Amino acid sequence: xxxxxxxxxxxxxxxxxxxxxxxxxFLTQHFGNPSSSHIFGQRARHAVDQAREQIAxxxxxxxxxxxxxxxxxxxxxxxxxxxxxxxxxxxxxVTTAVExxxxxxxxxxxxxxxxxxxxxxxxxxxxxxxxxxDRLVDTQTALVTILHAHNETGVIxxxxxxxxxxHRHSAVVHADVAQAIGKIAxxxxxxxxxxxxxxxxxxxxxxxxxxxxxxxGTPLSPLLLGANHERGLRPGTENVASIxxxxxxxxxxxxxxxxxxxxxxGLRDNLWQSLQAGIPGxxxxxxxxxxxxxxxxxxxxxxxxxAVLAAAPEIAASTGSACHDGSVTAPAVLLAMGVDASEAAxxxxxxxxxxxxxxxxxxxxxxxxxxxxxxxxxxxxGGVDVEVTHVDLLAQR
Amino acid sequence: MAVQLPLYLDNHATTRCDPRxxxxxxxxxxxxxxxxxxxxxxxxxxxEEAVDKARRQLASLIGATTDKEIVFTSGATESDNLAxxxxxxxxxxxxxxxxxxxxEHKAVLDSHHALEREGFRTTFLGxxxxxxxxxxxxKAAMTDxxxxxxxxxxxxxxGVVQPLAEIGKICKERGVLFFCDAAQAVGxxxxxxxxxxxxxxxxxxxxxxxxxxxxxLWVRRKAPRVRLEPLLHGGGHERGLRSGTLAVPMxxxxxxxxxxxxxxxxxxxxxxxxxxxxxxQGLQAKLEHIHLNGSWEHRAPGSLNxxxxxxxxxxxxxxxxxxxxxxxxxxTSASLEPSYVLKxxxxxxxxxxxxxxxxIGRFNTEEDIDYTIGRVVxxxxxxxxxxxxxxxxxxxxxxxxxxxxxH
Numbered sequence: 001x002x003x004x005x006x007x008x009x010x011x012x013x014x015x016x017x018x019x020x021x022x023x024x025x026f027l028t029q030h031f032g033n034p035s036s037s038h039i040f041g042q043r044a045r046h047a048v049d050q051a052r053e054q055i056a057x058x059x060x061x062x063x064x065x066x067x068x069x070x071x072x073x074x075x076x077x078x079x080x081x082x083x084x085x086x087x088x089x090x091x092x093x094v095t096t097a098v099e100x101x102x103x104x105x106x107x108x109x110x111x112x113x114x115x116x117x118x119x120x121x122x123x124x125x126x127x128x129x130x131x132x133x134d135r136l137v138d139t140q141t142a143l144v145t146i147l148h149a150h151n152e153t154g155v156i157x158x159x160x161x162x163x164x165x166x167h168r169h170s171a172v173v174h175a176d177v178a179q180a181i182g183k184i185a186x187x188x189x190x191x192x193x194x195x196x197x198x199x200x201x202x203x204x205x206x207x208x209x210x211x212x213x214x215x216x217g218t219p220l221s222p223l224l225l226g227a228n229h230e231r232g233l234r235p236g237t238e239n240v241a242s243i244x245x246x247x248x249x250x251x252x253x254x255x256x257x258x259x260x261x262x263x264x265x266g267l268r269d270n271l272w273q274s275l276q277a278g279i280p281g282x283x284x285x286x287x288x289x290x291x292x293x294x295x296x297x298x299x300x301x302x303x304x305x306x307a308v309l310a311a312a313p314e315i316a317a318s319t320g321s322a323c324h325d326g327s328v329t330a331p332a333v334l335l336a337m338g339v340d341a342s343e344a345a346x347x348x349x350x351x352x353x354x355x356x357x358x359x360x361x362x363x364x365x366x367x368x369x370x371x372x373x374x375x376x377x378x379x380x381x382g383g384v385d386v387e388v389t390h391v392d393l394l395a396q397r
Numbered sequence: 398m399a400v401q402l403p404l405y406l407d408n409h410a411t412t413r414c415d416p417r418x419x420x421x422x423x424x425x426x427x428x429x430x431x432x433x434x435x436x437x438x439x440x441x442x443x444x445e446e447a448v449d450k451a452r453r454q455l456a457s458l459i460g461a462t463t464d465k466e467i468v469f470t471s472g473a474t475e476s477d478n479l480a481x482x483x484x485x486x487x488x489x490x491x492x493x494x495x496x497x498x499x500x501e502h503k504a505v506l507d508s509h510h511a512l513e514r515e516g517f518r519t520t521f522l523g524x525x526x527x528x529x530x531x532x533x534x535x536k537a538a539m540t541d542x543x544x545x546x547x548x549x550x551x552x553x554x555x556g557v558v559q560p561l562a563e564i565g566k567i568c569k570e571r572g573v574l575f576f577c578d579a580a581q582a583v584g585x586x587x588x589x590x591x592x593x594x595x596x597x598x599x600x601x602x603x604x605x606x607x608x609x610x611x612x613x614l615w616v617r618r619k620a621p622r623v624r625l626e627p628l629l630h631g632g633g634h635e636r637g638l639r640s641g642t643l644a645v646p647m648x649x650x651x652x653x654x655x656x657x658x659x660x661x662x663x664x665x666x667x668x669x670x671x672x673x674x675x676x677x678q679g680l681q682a683k684l685e686h687i688h689l690n691g692s693w694e695h696r697a698p699g700s701l702n703x704x705x706x707x708x709x710x711x712x713x714x715x716x717x718x719x720x721x722x723x724x725x726x727x728x729t730s731a732s733l734e735p736s737y738v739l740k741x742x743x744x745x746x747x748x749x750x751x752x753x754x755x756x757i758g759r760f761n762t763e764e765d766i767d768y769t770i771g772r773v774v775x776x777x778x779x780x781x782x783x784x785x786x787x788x789x790x791x792x793x794x795x796x797x798x799x800x801x802x803x804h
Contacts, residue, residue: 208644239610
């Protein structure tokens, strides 16, 4: 069997050929440690500096405001733990009820350690309520942390308005833009945020590298301790080859944004319309909200998303976030949007990418419609355990 | 074979990625690019299988009984932080005292300093003039409040190998956990966590011909079962101990580097040891007043740290700029302070400022060593000829009796 059609670009993306090409010399040729003062070290240092400039140009910030991390999870942990540690007299954090675990879990950690953590709810279209935020933020708030574009639904939050509101009380604002960068315009001045997390592997760079933008003057304590790499905020020998890859991938993704996102949005809309035509009663999650151009989160009626994907091995997609996949559960984000648990369990996330073609989309539609019909006919829609799941999820929240 | 310049002889700072390692990782960038946590499709399963294979390769290299004990991290610094802070926070009820050496890596020392700010107490043991820990001092430092002893396997600056089996035995007798930072040791000297009685082991790929940005922490699961508080919270990867999407290509590379190290170590370590001996003997034969820093017997094969009296280290480095060596740890090379490791050995500031760390590795040849001997001898002699101190020494003046006037 040939490879399945990959519609899971929000889980991870293939590394671009030119990016692999750019990083290879830094493994076997210019392999020095950037902290070394000799020529091997100098070449590596220069490459890291250049990548920092590329990323800064992509985000509209200064190079020294970029810290390299091992990925999005570390960037989020550093932002959340680092800001709160640096502002010990502010014991309040505001986040949303629909965060990625890399934000939700560090917030839960703070809650277990004496912090007041408020989680903003979302409406039926997945958006937070600015009035609720206004009521919650006060002079005790250290940090407002928000998932700018949702990994499962693609729904984009009004991050600029959130930042303005939070800044009235001098709270620090962090946005996780791992899913957004390269898909929509992301600029630190347009969003007015103080910290931004990015993850290389979501935009054509390898797994294991990410970055945190830290606006000059933002209070931040390091999470890891050791030597003085990254201005003392993130020790550890720089992951030179992957950093080179991240720099180039950011530059390419942002440079090609207009061209790619228009094309991909067209394919996504085509996918949605074709699915809708083939599957009566199908719903798009967050349809009324501004969304990422590549993401389509749909609910298949009367079946679980898991059953649909299991019967369509020619499609690679996911039912929830890949990071916490594996069991037939209704995605928490949909429950937070007020979707009934049994309906929510029908969700499949189809996320397109740079390599997705019209042919891929057409084949995917055929496969998914056939699969849905097979599942319905077999009666193996798996709806029985959904109620239990719902209770479990509520307990978690 | 002609020597290729610039010549790399700084394999403690980092190593060149082995081309075989690069070949192994390449398919996982653009073909098998799945997220190992994706359970719904074949891309994810291929990634997960690749990660599992690497886990087995690492476990095998360090003699671990199960691959489930390997936790992937971003490198040794993160592994050190996770081990030390993770144990301290998890075992706080059992005690508040930790023991480590004054000659440990910065990541280990600073993790202890951070814990001290939280109310933990640390004993930073000194070392003997040969760089090794005094086992009686270690025993004497232990109290009923001691929860962790952290001792590195091979020192990153001077290359000495600590008596790990003895330390492991002492820790076991006292019921104290033993953490070992083995970043400079794994893949270079035989190291078996079961035989050495180690409970937690940190290591990293880029010191053993793998890429930067990937490391591991081995955490004992049985007798005793070691528990750690995680540093990074999130999707619950690595059994909840380390969240974050697994860096599949890097992990595959780390696994391959481990497999290569395991199969090649018996021959490679002999060959490298012969090169190191050749280097030291060559320097000794042609230069007076050179001092070996750290034990000769208890030393990793590729490590040599030598002080060249009456020669300023930085001038020597500049004089041999076509050879990449360092005056100490790369991580602290920006600092002009003499090495804290050499200070702990009792090396005076004068001699410490003249030290050079040579790190011989897999890709070095006999020609490299001979070229290095020639260049170092030439530059040391030239610098000494320009040195008034050296002139005085040659005239037989004992410099320690000279009283200097300020200016």
